[in-house]
Amino acid sequence: MSVMLPMAVVLTAVTPANAQWAVKASGPDVFGNEKVIALVPSNSGDTLVVQCNQSDSLYVAMIERGTADELNQLSTSSGIPAELLVRVDHGPVQKFDAMLRQWNTRYLGIVASGRRSDIVALIRDIGAANQKIYVGTEIFGSQDSASFGVIGSGNAMSTVIKDCKLGDIKASPSGSGGGIPPSAH
Numbered sequence: 001m002s003v004m005l006p007m008a009v010v011l012t013a014v015t016p017a018n019a020q021w022a023v024k025a026s027g028p029d030v031f032g033n034e035k036v037i038a039l040v041p042s043n044s045g046d047t048l049v050v051q052c053n054q055s056d057s058l059y060v061a062m063i064e065r066g067t068a069d070e071l072n073q074l075s076t077s078s079g080i081p082a083e084l085l086v087r088v089d090h091g092p093v094q095k096f097d098a099m100l101r102q103w104n105t106r107y108l109g110i111v112a113s114g115r116r117s118d119i120v121a122l123i124r125d126i127g128a129a130n131q132k133i134y135v136g137t138e139i140f141g142s143q144d145s146a147s148f149g150v151i152g153s154g155n156a157m158s159t160v161i162k163d164c165k166l167g168d169i170k171a172s173p174s175g176s177g178g179g180i181p182p183s184a185h
Contacts, residue, residue, distance in 0.1 A: 019043070021152035023159045027053075036163045038156035040133075042146040048135055049109070050123060050157070052164035060084070060096070060119055062135050062146065063109035074102040084112045085136040088125040093136075094118070100139055110137040120161075120169040126150075127157030 019041050027034035037051045045064060052058040062084065066074070074080075079099030087093045096112035096119070103109040112119060126133060129150040136145040161167055 019149040019151070021149075021156035023152075023156040025159060025163050034163055036160050038160055040148045040153070040156075042148050044146045046135075046146040047107075048133065048146075048148045049103075050126070050160050052115075052160060052166070054163060054165040056115065057113070058115045058119055058164065058166070059111055059113045060086075060122060061098075061103060061109040061111040062137060063103045063107045065106055066102070066108035070108055071102055071105070074100070074108055077101070079111070080139060082110045082137060082139040084110050085138070086122055087134040088122075088129045089131045089133075091125065094122055094125075096122075098137075100137075110139070115166070115169060117169055120166050123157050123160055123166065127154050127161070129153050 021038055021040045023036065023038040025034060025036045029035070033053045033055060035051070035053045037049065039047050039049045041047045047063050049061045049063055050059070051061075079101035082098045082100045084096040084098040085093050086096070098110045098112040100108065100110055103111070131150060133148040133150060133153070134145065135148065136143060
């Protein structure tokens with residue numbers, strides 16, 4: 001959560017008109033962890049976020065500013081089951097089990113999490129994107145979608161992979177990375 005506070009400045013400084021990926025690495029903290037957050041806003045007000053540290057956490061999320069009521073409801077729960085769908089350029093749609101949950105004190109998000117091979121493969125795809133990243137969410141049949149720019153995605157995802165030590169996580173033979181670990185926010 002502490003890494004989100006400095007990125008609030010980046011989140012407000014990067015406008016959709018000049019939407020490009022921003023990345024910030026911080027640390028090491030008192031536990032020796034280095035954290036990385038990379039993000040890009042859409043024209044619709046959503047933000048695509050990749051956040052991790054080098055030892056145990058990895059999140060891909062589409063976040064948006066929440067109302068006080070929404071944030072209050074989600075602050076007391078572990079989240080609501082959802083699906084996060086991502087297509088990079090003209091590639092296949094990749095589906096992830098996710099949770100709708102409070103991202104921080106101002107944002108809520110559809111969050112896929114875990115140091116899983118399918119999420120790492122998505123991060124590599126985002127890093128190699130040439131045109132657009134399309135993201136959709138589904139919660140109990142309600143669907144939403146947004147598209148995101150790719151300017152700076154290569155540098156941002158390279159930083160994520162290197163600083164979070166994701167290079168050794170390879171695609172699994174089944175193409176599935178497993179379930180959703182508990183929230184670490």
